[in-house]
Amino acid sequence: MRKAILAGLLCVFASCAPRPLVPPSNGTIIPTPAFWESITPIGEILADPSGYQGREVTILAYYRGWDLLGEAGVGPPLTRSDVAVADPTGCIYIAPAGEEAMKDIPLRPFDREATETLLRLHGQVRRSPRGQPYILVTKGEVWNGLPARVLLRVRRTGGIAGMDHELMAMADGTLYFLDRKNRLHVRWKTTPDAVARTVEGLRPFLDQEVGTPVPDGFAYAVTVQEGEQIRKVIFHEGTLPGAADPALAPLREWLREAMERAPYPPPTPTAHPDAVRAAIRFLAMQLDLSPEAIRVIAWEPVDWPDAALGCPEPGKVYAQIITPGYVVFLEARGETFRVHTDRTGERACRP
Template identity: 35%
Template structure:
């Protein structure tokens, strides 16, 4: 009987890119804009890949296909990559010939990452291991493969230069001013579909007339997990005075009440302030902003940590110099991220929990939360099963929790212990005490000894809360 292969560890977060395979033609400006990569596989098994070619002025250079792979399918792919000798290849084993396409494969595992790019991948000089892996990845078709139908994106316009093949009057009834589209105008729903239909089938030298000006137009479609995160917040945090009063745009993950402890600071304006995190840092957004304070998911829900938001606003500083954002507009950055953002509602001052536990994963794929407040009240929620309950800790029970946290030096612990694994529980403990906020993430099989006691107590209380209707 053959010995079972060990599982290859990788990050199971939905935002984690595990495998990418793609080919870029000479002269094509990177993988941004309208380009759809040949294949991307994410940590939750979500797959995006390019279908048949499409006119690039419609927002993508190929039809976007999506699907999901099971854990067994992911392991089979990772083992194929390993056994094919991919990790033994040099990162760039050839000298780049002129006017040649360039193919690349990137693989990110828990213990290593490797990227290999090959010029003229169809030539006889391409490494055999690379060719085998690339063909396997680009021929991959999930069982639930689905055609993605876009319903939002960004319209760009620039003054037309050069020879024009045809001129079309830009319809006033569109309600979109092309003169304002140099930096992009977000479109969604029916207006997006009407604009895309107008552009369909028209050549790249097509000009659109608005008043006395001619414009060249193109769309940028928001397909699933396409938008890269902004790289701005780190600069704001590093030099807040330079950005004070500036209008900025941030694309990042919604982090609720700093559930992962990335801001590591107290809320600057109200206790209901929430956090957005981009590729370089995390910052608070004032819940008193003009933009909706109540997004259609809860600031305490760990199930919403990977929602991608497109936020516009102004950088403000507190009297103590802490930067935060005053939002003027908040939108979902991806077309599959949920319902429309609601109209602004009256601000409700909410007190974030003093201690929170988020338990996700396991064989059943649970998403559970425990919130403990300063007055001893606790709330337990099970998002998947639709269960919930609440109760109140006795004063001595609450004191014991705080004493345990102090004894283990919770605020001095590392931010993460261990790595994710299939069917394991993921635990995130967040503690707020005065001006201090700290979040620690750990996993089944990796819980440090000093955390075992407090984690057991919180899990017991979570289960107890779910039993109390």
């Protein structure tokens, strides 16, 4: 009897306390919320829909409306009013079990701003007549936090091309990248230790805004789950103190790798003038990349004031004549590059 009581007390205390994850190499323990244990990742449901058929589940997922960010990959299972929700492991449609089920979630399915809203949803896994899984929601509420097992989330916005990238890192090392603008996503794995070290590196900057906004600069809005607490920091690239670079380095590297892994369509050579294609080849040689790994963002014809094409080198003399050409904006490795050319593309340079 005493053993049973002791076991019960241990269970109660364990459920109330934050659960530690595998410690990073420096020995620091990162606490996580106890309620995560009751959350089912969407990816597990999608991987075994017949096994989950009829089961009650609770999920933590972002509202995606009418699959506004292209994560579901399929149409709604029942009616056109069905909406999608997504976590880093997958995307699934939901349908309310009744009028009261989602009365506290006044979101519009066509509103892209609503896709930042995290929801806690409880319901039963069902399958449509075509076999597509969905969740019949009996209770839903807006939630403050991150999806289960996500230790950090970063949203990178800005740049000349107006990028809008999202990255989530999970405790098991799963990384999920979403190009919100181009509706592309990709998942891959790093190590749990790498994720934990990245969180530790960000900790000195949490609850701050680091740097100041600059035109065409990137902003990194980072959210970290620390036990039951959510902490945030915004980094403004271009005006950062040197100490911030090591903290941002893993995020930049993950975003660079994501851009290489994401299924971006290859550029269509015939869609651009010869000079633009020459700019692609020029940048590919500089970065030691395949031209197919470079994406054209924008280009426009310009009249350079002299033969330097806007890239004068110290000590050189240039013909002082108006030189027609192009300014070309290219994207590679998650960064934006500017290339100047003459009219034919025989000469190219970077300012």
